[in-house]
């Protein structure tokens with residue numbers, strides 16, 4: 395579903411933020427991407443999304459190159475950023491319908507999926523209000539609902555659990571499991587190692603832009619906890 399081959403990204407100061415990174419995320423994977431602050435996680439995610447360019451390597455999404463065919467790639471994926479910058483003057487419904495329009499979803503379909511996910515994330519009573527009146531967690535829930543509206547095959551999340559309350563965290567994990575049970579794939583960065591250990595069938599660890607471990611969670615961490623493994627490396 396997502397192939398990252400030899401990805402290298404150099405910002406203007408000539409420092410390699412990501413250095414020769416290769417990863418393979420397959421259908422059915424909940425793939426956790428972990429690393430210290432500044433390790434290169436967001437840079438990798440933004441390259442995958444086509445938000446910023448990269449210097450070397452290839453990114454292939456569902457058989458399409460993000461450089462050569464970005465629209466084909468973007469049509470099957472959804473991104474939930476760590477900090478939801480939504481259009482504050484729109485209501486939640488207007489924002490989600492706007493996203494549904496971008497994906498050319500027929501009008502009947504968003505209504506079903508908006509209802510399903512706004513009920514699940516307890517936002518139904520709030521979606522008629524303007525986003526500027528929402529709390530941080532409500533904005534995150536709105537971003538999650540809008541990301542799910544076109545049933546993405548590939549879901550990419552940057553630090554998805556920061557700022558979510560325990561119930562929303564639980565629900566998001568359920569939604570992630572549902573997505574992969576239908577043949578989707580999930581790639582997400584996190585600092586919450588106990589969640590990654592329980593939720594992810596595969597993980598990768600990045601340090602100073604370089605991949606230092608990747609594979610099935612049990613194989614990578616061995617007999618120790620993921621936290622103990624992370625502290626060791």
Ligand SMILES: Nc1ncnc2c1ncn2[C@@H]1O[C@H](COP(=O)(O)OP(=O)(O)OP(=O)(O)O)[C@@H](O)[C@H]1O
Nearest residue numbers: 405406407411429430431432433434435436437438
């Ligand atoms: N726009 C930018 N210009 C220059 N350097 C950048 C830019 N964005 C990130 N960097 C540098 O690239 C490196 C990787 O940053 P990145 O944001 O990818 O890390 P991260 O793993 O997501 O960190 P965190 O866990 O703190 O979010 C860091 O050294 C950072 O200073």
